[in-house]
Amino acid sequence: MRLGIIADDFTGATDIAGFLVANGLSTIQLNGVPEAGLQVEADAVVISLKSRSCPADEAVTMSLAALEWLRARDCEQFFFKYCSTFDSTPRGNIGPVTDALLDALGEDFTVICPALPVNGRTIYNGYLFVNGVPLAESGMRHHPVTPMTDSNLMRLMEAQSTGKCGDVHADDVARGVEAVKASLDALRGKGMRYAVLDVLNAADVATVGKAVAGMRLVTGGSGLADGMAKAWTDRLSDPAQAAAAGRPSGERPVVLSGSCSQMTNAQVAAYKDEAPACPIDVVRCLSDEGYADELFAWVRDQQGGDLAPLVYATTDPDELARIQKQHGAEQASGAVERTFGQLAKLLAEDGTDTFIVAGGETSGIVVQSLGVTGFHIGPQIAPGVPWVRAVDRPISLALKSGNFGGPRFFFDAQEKRG
Ligand SMILES: Nc1ncnc2c1ncn2[C@@H]1O[C@H](COP(=O)(O)OP(=O)(O)O)[C@@H](O)[C@H]1O
Numbered sequence: 322m323r324l325g326i327i328a329d330d331f332t333g334a335t336d337i338a339g340f341l342v343a344n345g346l347s348t349i350q351l352n353g354v355p356e357a358g359l360q361v362e363a364d365a366v367v368i369s370l371k372s373r374s375c376p377a378d379e380a381v382t383m384s385l386a387a388l389e390w391l392r393a394r395d396c397e398q399f400f401f402k403y404c405s406t407f408d409s410t411p412r413g414n415i416g417p418v419t420d421a422l423l424d425a426l427g428e429d430f431t432v433i434c435p436a437l438p439v440n441g442r443t444i445y446n447g448y449l450f451v452n453g454v455p456l457a458e459s460g461m462r463h464h465p466v467t468p469m470t471d472s473n474l475m476r477l478m479e480a481q482s483t484g485k486c487g488d489v490h491a492d493d494v495a496r497g498v499e500a501v502k503a504s505l506d507a508l509r510g511k512g513m514r515y516a517v518l519d520v521l522n523a524a525d526v527a528t529v530g531k532a533v534a535g536m537r538l539v540t541g542g543s544g545l546a547d548g549m550a551k552a553w554t555d556r557l558s559d560p561a562q563a564a565a566a567g568r569p570s571g572e573r574p575v576v577l578s579g580s581c582s583q584m585t586n587a588q589v590a591a592y593k594d595e596a597p598a599c600p601i602d603v604v605r606c607l608s609d610e611g612y613a614d615e616l617f618a619w620v621r622d623q624q625g626g627d628l629a630p631l632v633y634a635t636t637d638p639d640e641l642a643r644i645q646k647q648h649g650a651e652q653a654s655g656a657v658e659r660t661f662g663q664l665a666k667l668l669a670e671d672g673t674d675t676f677i678v679a680g681g682e683t684s685g686i687v688v689q690s691l692g693v694t695g696f697h698i699g700p701q702i703a704p705g706v707p708w709v710r711a712v713d714r715p716i717s718l719a720l721k722s723g724n725f726g727g728p729r730f731f732f733d734a735q736e737k738r739g
């Protein structure tokens with residue numbers, strides 16, 4: 322197998338898998354660390370974990386177990402996939418997991434590259450920008466679980482890891498693959514353990530993708546994987562064929578939105594103007610055991626129309642701050658996730674076969690509640706959001722990262738099924 326990927330959340334996993342498939346790499350996504358005996362045939366395997374916001378020691382244990390499974394399949398290269406907005410808690414899991422993976426592989430150096438220019442994530446001088454705005458000034462500063470209040474990737478990485486972090490400057494990236502490799506060698510020579518890769522555009526993506534070809538472990542977002550896959554294009558199959566097994570097949574859709582990101586707020590606003598929509602009451606998530614049953618009954622009544630019913634917890638930063646102040650951030654987000662998990666399970670048992678889900682943590686809980694083992698990856702609805710189809714039952718899903726897709730994403734997902 323060419324590439325083994327450990328993703329720290331479920332939308333992140335489908336994001337990277339979607340880019341690999343779009344470049345013609347046959348890819349399978351496995352939800353959680355699979356049992357030792359499972360056989361898979363693919364160019365790339367993505368193991369999706371829900372390890373972004375849990376305690377660091379749990380994230381390390383899960384990631385090492387995933388690495389062990391992948392190593393047993395003779396992967397040529399390993400990729401630790403985290404968010405293109407470097408989402409991590411104040412203590413942070415990206416550093417500890419990167420360190421643990423490096424140590425387990427006997428390596429002492431890797432790259433840090435969350436860039437994804439096609440979705441507006443660029444890196445300059447080691448600072449991460451979201452649509453031209455520094456990360457800490459973007460909507461990510463209000464994230465319910467992983468608010469990002471620093472834009473400097475070197476500082477973020479050093480704060481949560483054991484080593485020093487340098488930067489491969491945009492000028493070197495613009496000069497090409499050999500200049501990037503020389504800069505990486507120089508940083509390593511200076512005792513750095515990590516090197517941020519500046520990336521401003523699609524050409525830089527291709528350059529850094531080639532430059533990391535010989536590294537045993539790389540870390541970053543799906544943009545880096547896109548560049549790596551492009552560098553392998555000569556050995557790849559037809560993208561349409563690679564996506565065939567993941568094409569959506571269902572007929573009873575629902576939309577579940579648990580993301581409070583800026584783009585999801587816009588998507589929910591656009592969709593609820595035209596489709597049946599039910600807001601989630603956080604207080605009832607916290608206190609009412611029967612609440613998921615009630616939501617289930619509502620969805621069931623609404624299915625069968627032109628547009629799938631939407632259940633959403635999505636709210637704006639002011640209301641979110643109020644809820645978190647009143648109930649505690651962890652308690653509120655945990656209760657909302659639990660409700661989505663219960664609702665998804667009830668819906669699947671009743672025959673809902675298509676789940677369009679917004680939010681990484683939300684997607685994680687939905688997929689875990691459905692108990693799906695893994696996914697075939699299908700065509701992309703928007704950059705970073707492919708359709709996926711469960712390997713073990715006829716269920717299709719679109720797992721949308723909070724900030725991905727255009728304002729009409731929920732409509733697009735129901736229209737773009739081929
Ligand atoms: N109204 C709300 N009040 C409190 N927490 C919420 C609310 N809506 C969503 N959440 C929580 O916010 C988190 C959003 O994270 P996630 O699903 O990963 O979205 P994103 O992809 O935007 O990061 C989840 O834990 C979710 O349960």
Ligand SMILES: O=C(O)[C@@H](O)C(=O)COP(=O)(O)O
Pocket residue numbers: 330332333334336337403404405406542543680681682705721722723724
């Ligand atoms: O890299 C990205 O931005 C996404 O793949 C990702 O990790 C999404 O996480 P959420 O925003 O929590 O959905």
